Amino acid sequence: MDNKQMLMIPGPTPVPEKVLLAMAKHPMGHRSGAFSKVIAELTSGLKWLHQTQNDVLMLTVSGTGAMEAGIINFLSPGDRVLVGNNGKFGERWAKLSKAFGLAVEEITAEWGKALNPADFQAKLEADTEKTIKAVILTHSETSTGVLNDLETINRAVKAHGEALMIVDAVTSLGATSVPIDDWGLDVVASGSQKGYMIPPGLGFVAVSAKAWKAYETAKLPRFYLDLKKYKKATDEDSSPFTPPVNLMYGLQASLQMMQAEGLDNIFTRHQRHTEATRAAMKALGLPLFAPDNAASPAITAVAPVTVEAEKIRSTMNKQFDIALAGGQDHLKGKIFRIGHLGFVCDRDILSCVGALESTLIKLGHSGVTPGAGVAAAARILSQ
Template sequence: MNDKQLLMIPGPTPVPARVLQAMAKHPIGHRSGAYNKIQAEVTANLKWLHQTESDVLTLTVSGTGAMEAGIINFLSPGDRVLTGCNGKFGDRWAEICTAYGLQVEKITAEWGQPLDPEAFRQRLQADTAKEIKAVILTHSETSTGVLNDLAGINAAVKEHGQALIMVDAVTSLGAISLPIDDWGLDVVASGSQKGYMIPPGLGFVAVSAKAWVAYETAKLPRYYLDLGKYRKATAKDTTPFTPPVNLVFALQAALQMMREEGLEAIFARHNRLQRGTRAAIHALGLATLGPDDCASPAVTAVMPSQVDAEAVRKMMNQRYDIALAGGQDHLKGKIFRIGHLGFVCDRDMLTAIACLEATLKSLGCDVPMGAGISAAAAVFNEA
C-alpha cells in the first residue's frame, strides 16, 4: 500500500497533518507585515520551548549548520576547545572545530557509553590560565541512543568560569527538559526535523548574553551564518535572508500544537516512549547499546545477536513499511535504531514493536512472541 510508511527513525520524524496543511498554503512575501506577525509569534514560542528569555535565532540550515554557526560566531582561530566525543555527532563537532583552525582537545568515551563529567572537571580545573574558550558536546547522541549528563558537565564548566558551553540539542530539544536559562547554557543548537515535528530545513540557535560578549571579539570567518545579522533581524520580526516561508508556516503550526500539549506533557510522553521501547526490547531478549540509566528520550539503539541488523531493517521496511535507522561507521550492520521522537505516540510504538516481533520471527530468531508488546503496554498503562 502506497503512502503508508511509518517513520520510526530519529529524523526526519513524522509530521502531523495540521503541520502539512500549514505548509500547503500559498507563500507570502517575507518582507510583508503578515510575515512579521508570524515571525513574532514563532520567536515567542521558540523562547518558550527553549525555556529562555535570551535570543533564539532561526536559520535555513540543518542541525549541523546550526552547530557550525554556534561554533564559528563565538571563537577565534587557535582557540582551545574541549569536545565530548562518544558517537558520530560528537566526533563531527571536533571535525568542524579542526576545519576552522581551533585547538581541539577531545574527551572521549566508548560509543554506547556516556561522557564522564569528572573528566571535564579535571581538564577544566587544570586550565589555571583560563585558555579553554569553549566546551562543545552532544546532549542526546543520536548515533548510539545515549543521553550525556549535560547538567554535570555544565556544572564543571561553570566552575571554570570563563569557557562557554555549546550544546548539540538536536535530538533532545523538545524531548527532555532543557532549562537553558536556569542552567546558564550559552549556545544551544537544534534542527526542525526532530522534536519540532516539521520537515528538514530549519536550524535554531539559542544564544546567551555571555556568548554575545564573546561574539564581539570572535574572529572566525562568517557571513551567511553571522548570528549578529539574525539577532538584529529577529528583533524586528524579520529575517536577514530569504527564509523557507512554508517551513515557517509549518513551524508556527507545530509550536502551537506543542504549546497546547504543554512542556511537561511533552517530556512525560517521550520518557514513557523511551521506557516502553526499552522494556519491549529487553523482554524480547535483545540488548540495547547503552545502559538504561543514560538512555536518550529520542532513540533506542538495539543490538540483535541472532541476525544482521540490516536484515531487520530491510524486512521491516519491505514487509511492514516501517523505517528504522541503521548503525553508523563501525556499528553498521550491528545495530538498528528505533526513533521515538516528535509526533510519536504509544500506538505508533506498539505497532512498531508488534512488527519487529514478527520480523525477528520470520528471520529465524528465537523470540518470545508477544513479550515485547506486553512489556511496552505495561509501561504505557502505568498512568
C-alpha cells in the same frame, strides 16, 4: 496496496497533518507586515520551548549548519576547546572545530557509553590560566542512543568561569528538558526535523548574553551565518535573508501543538516511549546498546546477536513499511535504531514492537515469545 510508511527513525520524524496543511498554504511576502506577525509568534514560541528569555534565532540550515554557526560566531582561530566525543556527532563537532583552526582537545568515551563528567571537571579545574574558551558537547548522541549528562558537565563549565558551554541539542530539544536559563547554557543548536515535528531545513541557535560578549572579540569569518544579523532582524520581527516561508508556517502550527500539549507532558511522553521501547527489547531478548541510566529520549539503539541488524531493518521496511535507522561507521550492520521522537504516540510504539516481533519470528530469532514485547511495552504505556 501501497501502505503508508511509518518513520521510526531519529530524523526526519513524522510530520502532523496540521503541519502539512499549514505548509501547503500560498506563501506570502517575507517582508510583509503579515509575515512579521508570524515571525513574532515563532520567536515567542521558540523561547518558550527553549525555556529562555535569551535570543533564539532561526536559520535556513540543517542542525550541522546551526552548530557551525554556534562555533564560528563566538570563537577565534587557535582557541582551545574541549569537545566531547562518544559517537558520530561528537566526532563531527571535533572535525568541524578543527576545520576552523581551533585547538581541539577531545574527551572521549566508547560508543554506547556516556561521557564522564569528571573528565571535563579535571580539565577545567586544571586550567588555572583560563585558556579553555569553550566546551562543545552533544547532549543526545543520536548514533548510539546515549544521553550525556549535560547538567553535571555544565556545572563544571560554570565553575571555570571563562569557557562557553556550546551544546548540540539536535535530538534532545523538544524531547527532554533543556532549561537554558536555569542551567546558564550559552549556545544551544538544534534542527527542525527532530522534536519540532516539521521537515528538514530550519536550524535554531539560542544565544546567551555571555556568548554575545564573546562575539565581539571572535575572529572566525562569517557572513551568511553571522548571528548578529539574525539578532538584529529578529528584534524587528524580520529575517536578514530570504527565509523558508512555508516551512515557517509549519513551525507555527507545530509550536501551537506543542504549547497545547505543554512542556511537562511532552517530556513525560518521550520518557514513557523510551521506557516502553526498552522494556519491549528486553522482553524480546534483544540487547540494548546504551545503558538504562544514559538512555536517550529520542532513540533506542539495539544490538541483536542471533539475527542480523540489516535483515531486521529490511524485513520491517518491506513487509510493514516501517523505517528503522541503521548503525553508522563501525556500527553499520551491528545495531539498528528505533526512533521515538517528535510526533510519535503510544499506538506507534505498540505497532512498531508488534511488527518487530513478527520480523524476529520470520528471521528465526531464538527465544521469541509471541506477544512478549507488546505486553512489556503495554505495561509501561498503561501506567
